[in-house]
Amino acid sequence: MGLEVVRDELEGIDPEALRREKHKKKDGLRDLPGDTSKVVLRFAPNPNGPLTIGHSRGVVINSSYAEKYEGTIVLRFDDTDTKIKPPLMEAYSWIEEDFEWLSGRAADIVIRASERMPVYLKQAKKMIADGHGYVCQCTAEEFRKFREEKMDCPCRVRAISENLEDWESMNSGKIMEGGSVVRVKTSMDLPNPALRDWPALRIQHSPHPIVGSKYKVWPLLDFQSAVEDHEQGVTHIIRGKDLMDSTRKQKLLYEHFGWEYPETLYWGRVKVHEFGGFSTSGMSSSIKKGDYEGWEDLRLPTLRALRRRGFEPESLISLWSEIGLTQKDISISMQTLETFNSKNIDGLCERRFFVCNPILIGIQSQEASSEASIPRHPEGAIPGTRKWGVGNHIFIQEEDFTEGKLRLKDFADIEIEGSNAEIEGFDRSDGRPIIHWLPEGIARRAKMFVPEGEEIRELEGVIEDFELCLGDVYQFERFGFAKIERIDSEVVELVWLHG
RNA sequence: GCUCGUGUGGUGUAGUUCGGUCCAUCAUGUCGGACUCUCGAUCCGUCGACCCGGGUUCAAAUCCCGGCACGAGCACCA
Missing domain, CATH: 2.40.240.10 (Ribosomal Protein L25; Chain P)
Structure with a gap:
């Protein structure tokens, strides 16, 4: 039967059905998957500087969903690294301000990972005691080899009691930085090398700006974040797709603990034409070098700089809402933001x-x-x-x-x-x-x-x-x-x- | 190398789940025009896209297979 035949036949049955209807552009955020009766979301930046235009996507998307489902949003500071991306004391309050400026309200719950150390340490010990984790004394290079060759490292088969002893030594400061690490026991022959016995906690003897030298063992992001999401009852995680393997790692950990993993959504990488690649730590060192006046320097892509210049939060919200939540890597232009902003302020400016x-x-x-x-x-x-x-x-x-x-x-x-x-x-x-x-x-x-x-x-x-x-x-x-x-x-x- | 993800106009998106209502949506941008005592705003028009190659089918952006391109993870960073 050809199309014409069908058309003729349909003409006789229901002529209305032949009327062409143009597709409309659907706007607004897609529905969240899973149970959405009590949505708990989170936004988890590293407090090593104020929020940037890159972070603003996370703030806008999460707070829009929180609004849509009348859910709550947790602002969590992932400040468990004291060496490579050390926390900046002022950044905690800056980020809270930036968050509130952009989303129009304060986060429902604000937590600092560094204050939650007892929880992480307790869960780590439990993981070891249950035989789901172990203390590994291999160097990073040695372990990399084992990982590549899908071979168990010698530490993997030691007794739980030995691991627990080593765990105490790590915590008491007897083992130096780099001397050992706690790994999650997954499997060494997983097809994805990133998931093979991944590191959960490491030793850091450098003091933390908030809690000082109280702790010698600090969790890595994948462990800390996994435990805290469960503690807070997070139902939906929305994160960059560079963290897809984190999701997979954390799901393996959740299986060990018998927890249910939240629904997870991702966004792709974002570049802004005018700013190129930028990182908070990169900006931080440029500021220290004196290349910029500070975090509010007109040339910087920080929210503080945009606010200083006169951008309205609604313009950022419009921008990210228009882009939505997609996994494509995108490159946007400041001109688009400026167009949204012009529309917002034209009637307000003398x-x-x-x-x-x-x-x-x-x-x-x-x-x-x-x-x-x-x-x-x-x-x-x-x-x-x-x-x-x-x-x-x-x-x-x-x-x-x-x-x-x-x-x-x-x-x-x-x-x-x-x-x-x-x-x-x-x-x-x-x-x-x-x-x-x-x-x-x-x-x-x-x-x-x-x-x-x-x-x-x-x-x-x-x-x-x-x-x-x-x-x-x-x-x-x-x-x-x-x-x-x-x-x-x-x-x-x-x-x-x-x- | 292994693993994962993504390919729709210049840019960003809708449509892909469940093939036909798609000669593909909307915004921004380009160009042109109208209006205006701003190079602003508003209005109208214009240009411009389904990564490639096969396959299935009456019918493919959509399903299947094979490529290619780009991005990410494999950190004692987040």
Whole structure:
């Protein structure tokens, strides 16, 4: 039977069925799998710096799901490494602030792994006592060989009592760093090498910034996270897909403990065109070296830097919601975020003039009008006007200067000759170019800081001195959005947001 | 090397579970236009994609097989 035959037949039966219906783009997050009656989610950063735009995906996705299912969200600091990615004391509160700024509410539960050490140590001991883990004295290189060749290491077959003794030695500090490690006994002939007797706890003698030298044995992420997720009753884990093998490792551990593993979802790797690859530890060392002013440096992809510039949390939320939860590796552009942000703030920002590289010209008129009246917002989203006296001299941008006919926006048609302008009339009379401008009396010196890749460009100019509020974002006409960061008697300082 | 994951326009996504309603959705972007006293906003139009090759089928983005590309894990980091 051909399609035509079917079509003809259907025509007779139900003509409605033939009407083509276009597919609609489905929006919103996909439903969570499994039992969603009491959803418990978690967001678990390493407190070695403030949150970045990369972390923001985790915050947005998790808090959106928490909202959708009226679930709870645990903010957990995975701070069990004191050597390679040591915790930064200030970062704990920074992250809580960043989280709240972005999600609009504080996490329901905040925990620090370093404070939960007794729990992890207890479970580790139980694991050893139950014969599901053992103390391994092989060096990393030796074990790597065993792993590659699917061979048991000699430590694997020792008695539980011996393991327990070694466990005590590890904890009492008798064994030096690197001297031994606790492994989860899985199987050495698993096809996936990552899962073969994976390391769960190691010795660290360097002090932890919060708990000092109290503990000699610290859990690795896979163990700590697995135990804590169970302790907190986490129902759904949403994590990067680079952690897929962590899921598999942890499931093997959960089998040992007889626990039920949470539902797990993943997202792919994210790159931001403008920032390339960035890591918290990389930024940390660059800051220490003096390459950046600090974590709020305009050039950095931290949430603090974005907030400083004037991005709204809703823009990040829109961005990540639009992207959704996919396992594809993606590369996004800041321009997309900026577009979302423009939509969010356009109706909220009053207009002002910023004249960059100003040049002063004289202005005179036959007619009498020395006052300009310009709307605060062109579509009236913000009612009212800004009114200023004009005087005899005005600033215009060097690049706008041309001898001939111009229109001073919202004021008058002029003709420039030399360094003087003659007002030809106040109504717009033709299609001459419109420029922004500023009377000398209303102009105030201003500096605009614009992040450009690895540089910060400093633009000099004059700003319209009309009801300027510190901390507010304005749209400077024919220029773009910027935020006032500092006002003093000398100069107004602005940070660039976007066009 | 072993293991795992992902391939839809420039970018990001919907559709893939259960083949037909898909000459493939939406957003952003490009280009053009309208409007506007901003290079902003708004509106209209335009361009542009199913990784490749086989197979199954009346019918494949969707199912099967084989490639290829990219990414990740195999850390005493998270």
